[in-house]
Amino acid sequence: MPGKIDASLNEKLKNIQWGEYRIGDLFHKKTIKGIPKSEENLIENPKGYHVFGQNIYYQYPQKVLNDDKYLTQVEPGKPIIAYTSSTAQIGIISESFYRTGDNGAFQGLFPKFEQCNYNQILFILVAIKRKFIGLGYNDSMAHVMDLYIKLPVCDGKIDFTYMDSFVDELKAQQVDKLKAYLSITGLDNYELTSDEKMALSNFGNVTWSKFNLKDLYGLSTRGKRLKSMDRINGELPFVTAGEANEGVSAFIGNKVDIFSKNTITIDMFGSAKFRNYKYGADDHIAVVHTEELSKFSAIFVTTAIHKSSYTGQFSYSRNFYAKDADELNIQLPVKDNNIDNHYMDVLISAIHKLVIKDIVLYVK
Missing domain, CATH: 3.90.220.20 (DNA methylase specificity domains)
Structure with missing residues (x-):
């Protein structure tokens, strides 16, 4: 296993x-x-x-x-x-x-x-x-x-009996580890604050505006090809196109360009993902440089990008590249004619707690 x-x-x-x-x-x-x-x-x-x-x-x-x-x-x-x-x-x-x-x-x-x-x-x-x-x-x-x-x-x-008992015991061990992790990190707190409840209830009244991705975060960066046969085992996550393991296809020790954590990747199909760790990427990956955003705001922006880019127009015959990211327009909440980063933070925090709640209750 x-x-x-x-x-x-x-x-x-x-x-x-x-x-x-x-x-x-x-x-x-x-x-x-x-x-x-x-x-x-x-x-x-x-x-x-x-x-x-x-x-x-x-x-x-x-x-x-x-x-x-x-x-x-x-x-x-x-x-x-x-x-x-x-x-x-x-x-x-x-x-x-x-x-x-x-x-x-x-x-x-x-x-x-x-x-x-x-x-x-x-x-x-x-x-x-x-x-x-x-x-x-x-x-x-x-x-x-x-x-x-x-x-x-x-x-x-x-x-088959052995397989049953082995997987049951493995599951029990992982539940215990998860319970300890949630407690240590504070993720076992799923109670919504008044601000978080307000953010959820006001979602239908949010004012939205269109923004160009390049204008917000500068030019996107394209990864570089690294063939499977040339990859050296190591500890750096290497991101390629696909949904399996969030697109991380290997952990490498090669000398490659390392992208910062708190950035967003868009693969050749237009699928956007937030990365909270340093990583390398191949040439089917566009990197959006959201390093200066808070974690929750960057996650919000990831969703906005995914909604705009993952439209079905990109495929093996028509790949999504960094130049496509630079031309991409996304919808973000605004307040007083400025991007409402506070709202994005609070909303994602609330959603985070709603998602984690089922996990917390599961391990209890």
């Missing part, structure tokens, strides 16, 4: 017996048919289903209803593994869903084995992910079904 694991779990891993299994013997593969833009309906309907973008890490927040022929059915309690052939992104989908867009290869792996639950699929996903390390746009994914992974065995059969 990824990350650091408690000593007791490490001992369990050392003592388990392992067997090799071909992915094609464990799963059926199905190409997930996307909804053509001309037939797509994204109007919210509580009786509908979620829609995934052309990668499994972007799920539309609303549920919608479309033609049943585009619905991929997933049995309750029996999730599937899905991956994108172009970018080698892979993850779990545990509900019936649609996929938007009739281009791009999006594959579903449906378990052949009867005994199947979320813990077991998660364990298997991690084993498969190891085979995806280093794969990307230039790699063929046609061989996935012929890959072999190692799984725990007991009496010559896959030990």
Whole structure:
């Protein structure tokens, strides 16, 4: 499993017996048919289903209803593994869903084995992910079904019980760590102040104005290409296009341009993300220099940029570049003819608390 694991779990891993299994013997593969833009309906309907973008890490927040022929059915309690052939992104989908867009290869792996639950699929996903390390746009994914992974065995059969208990224990450990982290950092405070409540209630009355991104934050910067084969392992996050891991594709030790924390990246598809750490970036990334903004204001601006840039007009054939960022106009709240940075700070602080509240209550 990824990350650091408690000593007791490490001992369990050392003592388990392992067997090799071909992915094609464990799963059926199905190409997930996307909804053509001309037939797509994204109007919210509580009786509908979620829609995934052309990668499994972007799920539309609303549920919608479309033609049943585009619905991929997933049995309750029996999730599937899905991956994108172009970018080698892979993850779990545990509900019936649609996929938007009739281009791009999006594959579903449906378990052949009867005994199947979320813990077991998660364990298997991690084993498969190891085979995806280093794969990307230039790699063929046609061989996935012929890959072999190692799984725990007991009496010559896959030990599903072990996978269940291992993931349960790992989850419990992570919950304890999360609880301690929230307490130490003060993030366990989710009570809204009067100003935060006011900011939320007044959102519909906010005055907005249009601003050019270059006029606000100067020229955007473009990252530089660094091929996968040339990357040296290190500690610097390296940002590329994509939603997986917020676009961080590797941690490198190469000498590259280092961008400041508290800046915003926009990838080749127009997807904007706030970075609260120093990082490197490839040539599919535009960096907006918001270093002087407060953290919450920068997050607000990130959302404004994303709304303006992530419009569907950018793709593999029409990339978003730094020059596009310089021409981008965004909407921001104003007060007395000036950008209302105070409102942006307070609003994002309130939203931050609303989001963290469920996490705090979950770990209690």
